[in-house]
Amino acid sequence: MTVNTDTVLSADSLGKEYPGPPPRHALDGVSLDVPRGNFVALMGPSGSGKSTLLHLLGALDTPSEGAVHFEGKRIGDLSDDDRTRLRRDRIGFVFQAFHLVDMLTVAENVSLGAAIRGETKARETAEDVRVRTEELLTEIGLEARGREYPDRLSGGEQQRVAIARALFTEPSVLIADEPTGNLDRSNGDAVLGMLRQAADTRGCAVVMATHDPRTAAEADRVYLLRDGQICDQLDLEDEGGPRVDRIQAWLAAAAS
Numbered sequence: 476m477t478v479n480t481d482t483v484l485s486a487d488s489l490g491k492e493y494p495g496p497p498p499r500h501a502l503d504g505v506s507l508d509v510p511r512g513n514f515v516a517l518m519g520p521s522g523s524g525k526s527t528l529l530h531l532l533g534a535l536d537t538p539s540e541g542a543v544h545f546e547g548k549r550i551g552d553l554s555d556d557d558r559t560r561l562r563r564d565r566i567g568f569v570f571q572a573f574h575l576v577d578m579l580t581v582a583e584n585v586s587l588g589a590a591i592r593g594e595t596k597a598r599e600t601a602e603d604v605r606v607r608t609e610e611l612l613t614e615i616g617l618e619a620r621g622r623e624y625p626d627r628l629s630g631g632e633q634q635r636v637a638i639a640r641a642l643f644t645e646p647s648v649l650i651a652d653e654p655t656g657n658l659d660r661s662n663g664d665a666v667l668g669m670l671r672q673a674a675d676t677r678g679c680a681v682v683m684a685t686h687d688p689r690t691a692a693e694a695d696r697v698y699l700l701r702d703g704q705i706c707d708q709l710d711l712e713d714e715g716g717p718r719v720d721r722i723q724a725w726l727a728a729a730a731s
């Protein structure tokens with residue numbers, strides 16, 4: 476296996492202060508590089524800054540200090556239009572709440588990205604969209620459910636649809652904030668398997684926040700946040716015993 480260490484996303488001394496009142500310093504001096512096709516987990520207690528960091532990495536919010544680079548380009552230097560395009564075409568988002576559009580069918584939810592950017596991608600025919608939607612539905616095991624509405628689906632199925640939607644535009648980065656937080660273990664495992672596969676077969680970098688060691692065990696690298704700073708990192712690709720055990724030992728050592 477060749478390892479591609481190309482950096483797709485990098486954070487350089489990121490700081491974030493929410494104005495308040497009272498003002499709150501949510502991130503302080505956070506730097507990290509995400510290689511292409513890598514799966515990165517962010518751990519840390521509630522309030523440690525995981526979601527804030529994901530918002531900055533996904534160009535949903537702007538840092539107070541430092542910079543985010545996406546494929547070598549500084550996001551802060553992009554025009555509003557280019558930033559919108561970046562978010563829409565190059566980055567996929569998956570949240571704890573599935574955020575499907577209730578009034579659209581499952582298939583329409585998956586291809587929502589094509590509908591939104593419709594006018595800019597004239598080359599993309601309705602047939603292309605249909606074929607791609609069907610491929611993705613098959614991949615998530617819901618090929619027979621495309622004409623149904625999301626409220627007929629279980630939570631696990633809805634989250635799989637949300638991931639298919641996020642992957643529709645073939646993004647190079649997937650941002651996932653507690654994606655298994657509302658799911659039972661078997662549905663959570665299915666969702667994690669899809670994220671792992673996005674990294675392995677599509678070369679999509681995945682950055683996921685979780686507080687669950689079992690969930691983080693799917694990643695290649697885990698960062699631990701505390702009070703808005705990265706206080707440690709664990710490379711799971713290195714050899715050394717069951718991953719969950721290693722994460723638990725690492726968390727315990729960091730807490731002591």
Ligand SMILES: Nc1ncnc2c1ncn2[C@@H]1O[C@H](COP(=O)(O)OP(=O)(O)O)[C@@H](O)[C@H]1O
Binds near residue numbers: 493494520523524528
């Ligand atoms: N929109 C906001 N306005 C003010 N403070 C915020 C906002 N979002 C998050 N915070 C604060 O920033 C800190 C980090 O929050 P967050 O990034 O959500 O942490 P986590 O995802 O690890 O739980 C917390 O103290 C939180 O209360």
Ligand SMILES: [Mg+2]
Binds near residue numbers: 525526527652
């Ligand atoms: Mg959070």
